[in-house]
Amino acid sequence: MKVPYLDLSVNDKNLKKDLLAAVDQVLSHGRVVLGPEITEFENLIAEMCGRKYAVGVSSGTDALYVSLRSLGIGPGDEVITTPMSWIATANAIVLTGAKPVFVDIRSDLNINPDKIVEAITPRTKAILPVHYTGKICDMEVIGAIANEYGLLVIEDAAQAFAAKNSYGIAGSFGKVACFSMNAMKVLHSYGEAGVVVTDDENIKEKMVSLRYAGTVNREDCVIPSLNFRIHTLQAALLLVELKRIDKIISQRRRIAAHYEGLLRDVAVCPHEDTGSESVYYTYTIQVDHRDELRDFLANSNIETKIHHPILMPYHTAYNGCFATDIPVAERAVQRILSIPNHENMTDDEVDYVASTILHFYSNKIA
Numbered sequence: 001m002k003v004p005y006l007d008l009s010v011n012d013k014n015l016k017k018d019l020l021a022a023v024d025q026v027l028s029h030g031r032v033v034l035g036p037e038i039t040e041f042e043n044l045i046a047e048m049c050g051r052k053y054a055v056g057v058s059s060g061t062d063a064l065y066v067s068l069r070s071l072g073i074g075p076g077d078e079v080i081t082t083p084m085s086w087i088a089t090a091n092a093i094v095l096t097g098a099k100p101v102f103v104d105i106r107s108d109l110n111i112n113p114d115k116i117v118e119a120i121t122p123r124t125k126a127i128l129p130v131h132y133t134g135k136i137c138d139m140e141v142i143g144a145i146a147n148e149y150g151l152l153v154i155e156d157a158a159q160a161f162a163a164k165n166s167y168g169i170a171g172s173f174g175k176v177a178c179f180s181m182n183a184m185k186v187l188h189s190y191g192e193a194g195v196v197v198t199d200d201e202n203i204k205e206k207m208v209s210l211r212y213a214g215t216v217n218r219e220d221c222v223i224p225s226l227n228f229r230i231h232t233l234q235a236a237l238l239l240v241e242l243k244r245i246d247k248i249i250s251q252r253r254r255i256a257a258h259y260e261g262l263l264r265d266v267a268v269c270p271h272e273d274t275g276s277e278s279v280y281y282t283y284t285i286q287v288d289h290r291d292e293l294r295d296f297l298a299n300s301n302i303e304t305k306i307h308h309p310i311l312m313p314y315h316t317a318y319n320g321c322f323a324t325d326i327p328v329a330e331r332a333v334q335r336i337l338s339i340p341n342h343e344n345m346t347d348d349e350v351d352y353v354a355s356t357i358l359h360f361y362s363n364k365i366a
């Protein structure tokens with residue numbers, strides 16, 4: 001049996017029909033730039049996140065960059081974030097001219113709120129937690145810290161669309177929240193897309209301006225920016241995907257529960273706090289002998305990923321630029337392994353992945 005990490009081809013006939021119809025609709029009305037599907041997509045996203053506004057952009061990276069700039073974050077400011085994320089999180093901060101300040105994570109791979117307060121300086125402007133793997137950070141504590149110290153909160157919810165905890169849904173906590181809808185994500189486009197949500201009309205207006213060259217009425221540039229507009233075709237395809245998002249998430253959650261039942265004795269499996277519902281963008285286990293296991297799985301035709309093998313401050317672009325005290329992240333990054341968990345997996349595939357992992361560890365113990 002061969003188990004790919006993710007299969008992006010569309011084999012479901014009905015889904016393909018709906019996607020092609022969505023493309024056909026856009027080609028027929030011809031309003032391909034900021035077309036009506038974008039407004040419909042933005043309205044739906046805002047409603048699902050319980051926010052007043054959503055602004056579609058061309059990627060999750062752009063969502064972060066546009067958000068930070070719309071909040072006036074720039075040179076001289078510090079933004080507290082996690083070291084464990086896709087590099088886009090740090091890049092977006094750095095490209096505004098601000099400085100990322102990396103604080104350690106908890107064993108669940110999310111930022112450790114207890115470490116945030118000691119990282120606050122007079123220059124700190126914002127906290128940027130990442131809901132890593134699709135699980136919401138401890139937003140109650142982070143929100144309380146932000147209130148006490150007068151800081152902004154920007155959620156990097158790129159991996160966590162529709163994730164919940166007992167206080168709310170991803171995207172409902174920060175001043176703004178950013179999502180990625182790239183092709184790998186749980187709610188995904190067929191290429192690149194992103195969106196930002198907020199309740200603040202002023203911020204929304206700034207983001208609309210920043211996403212198109214910093215213009216007002218798409219004419220006069222009032223603040224230099226680039227072009228971050230979402231494509232109408234991607235919004236149209238996302239509207240189709242939105243119709244099946246509940247099914248996708250429940251399937252991923254079902255597979256996650258199945259994995260946990262089988263693997264909990266040999267791996268640290270993702271843990272859900274009471275009342276929280278991860279969307280399992282990745283099913284990331286933490287294991288001993290990670291690299292050996294990965295080779296063993298590859299030899300058994302099971303594709304896995306390491307998300308992400310280099311902690312953000314240690315990328316070549318930043319190595320040595322930022323002081324770090326992140327022992328938990330440094331250990332975790334040696335042990336994480338994302339195993340296949342997507343809605344198109346069959347039960348046989350899930351069992352094959354789990355039994356191959358168990359087989360690997362039974363040989364280790366023997």
Ligand SMILES: Cc1ncc(COP(=O)(O)O)c(C=O)c1O
Pocket residue numbers: 059060061062085086088089130156158159179180181182192193194
């Ligand atoms: C946590 C996180 N932030 C930001 C991004 C950037 O999103 P995009 O790839 O849509 O630019 C990603 C994408 O993988 C991500 O996982």
